[in-house]
Amino acid sequence: MSDQPAISVRGLRKSYGEHAAVAGLDLTVRTGEVFALLGPNGAGKTTTVEILEGYRRRDGGEVSVLGVDPDTAGRDWRSRVGIVLQGTGEFDDLTVGEVVDHFAAFYPAPEAPDRVIGRVGLTDKVNARTHTLSGGQKRRLDVALGIVGRPELLFLDEPTTGFDPEARREFWELIRDLSAGGTTIVLTTHYLDEAESLADRVGVIAAGQLVEVATPAELGNRQQALPMVSWRTPDGTPQQAESATPTALIAELAGRYGGEVPGLTVTRPTLEDVYLRMIGQ
Numbered sequence: 001m002s003d004q005p006a007i008s009v010r011g012l013r014k015s016y017g018e019h020a021a022v023a024g025l026d027l028t029v030r031t032g033e034v035f036a037l038l039g040p041n042g043a044g045k046t047t048t049v050e051i052l053e054g055y056r057r058r059d060g061g062e063v064s065v066l067g068v069d070p071d072t073a074g075r076d077w078r079s080r081v082g083i084v085l086q087g088t089g090e091f092d093d094l095t096v097g098e099v100v101d102h103f104a105a106f107y108p109a110p111e112a113p114d115r116v117i118g119r120v121g122l123t124d125k126v127n128a129r130t131h132t133l134s135g136g137q138k139r140r141l142d143v144a145l146g147i148v149g150r151p152e153l154l155f156l157d158e159p160t161t162g163f164d165p166e167a168r169r170e171f172w173e174l175i176r177d178l179s180a181g182g183t184t185i186v187l188t189t190h191y192l193d194e195a196e197s198l199a200d201r202v203g204v205i206a207a208g209q210l211v212e213v214a215t216p217a218e219l220g221n222r223q224q225a226l227p228m229v230s231w232r233t234p235d236g237t238p239q240q241a242e243s244a245t246p247t248a249l250i251a252e253l254a255g256r257y258g259g260e261v262p263g264l265t266v267t268r269p270t271l272e273d274v275y276l277r278m279i280g281q
């Protein structure tokens with residue numbers, strides 16, 4: 001990873017009328033990382049990402065994306081940034097192949113359209129008209145259009161909404177593949193497992209501010225949280241205890257119950273647990 005951040009944001013502000021959608025947000029995305037933005041509905045994720053993409057003007061703050069201010073960036077910068085917005089995927093009567101060809105022509109060094117179509121798993125739909133695609137297939141087409149220009153930085157806004165489980169796994173593989181090839185990736189998602197599986201770091205946005213940035217394993221001091229041991233008494237009553245020494249506790253329980261401990265589980269807080277606590281749910 002290069003030392004120069006891919007994205008640097010200081011004191012970003014954006015209001016809609018009286019409502020401050022982004023209220024003094026600081027953010028750094030390192031070159032080469034996969035960064036996931038989490039946050040409840042209306043927290044300001046899309047507004048922030050659209051400002052970074054150059055689609056929306058800010059009211060205040062400093063923003064640098066690939067070393068350039070998106071407000072004044074030109075065509076050359078635009079060709080270095082890939083964008084997958086929340087759902088488009090329909091292009092009148094054009095086929096998948098025609099749409100990808102068409103978009104490839106906008107870029108100085110595009111990837112071969114048939115290869116891109118293969119990467120998103122739409123090879124058997126190359127001659128299908130886009131309005132005949134399923135929701136998940138349209139989303140795959142959106143992703144193809146976001147990556148056909150071989151972007152250095154790729155923005156994905158809720159990329160897997162509407163995907164079936166298999167398509168999500170395939171999409172995750174694609175993201176890992178792009179990341180391994182050096183692409184910096186910023187994605188917004190409401191799926192905690194997606195953030196956990198893909199992201200090097202996650203940032204939690206609430207009420208227009210970034211409240212924490214950490215690796216998925218470290219968010220909300222997750223690693224420091226004590227394991228929870230749960231079991232049932234012989235009459236079926238659920239029991240649980242936090243313990244710094246769960247093995248000793250389980251050994252003690254095994255002794256108490258003469259072998260198997262009924263309904264035994266040992267858990268640590270999930271990313272979802274710490275996230276919900278963080279946003280006050």
Ligand SMILES: Nc1ncnc2c1ncn2[C@@H]1O[C@H](COP(=O)(O)OP(=O)(O)OP(=O)(O)O)[C@@H](O)[C@H]1O
Nearest residue numbers: 016019020021039040041042043044045046047048
């Ligand atoms: N064009 C607009 N005009 C007025 N208010 C807007 C506009 N766009 C967004 N907002 C408001 O700004 C706030 C932040 O919206 P934003 O879309 O950035 O949130 P988000 O975190 O992306 O939410 P979601 O998870 O629901 O996509 C919300 O209260 C929203 O209603």
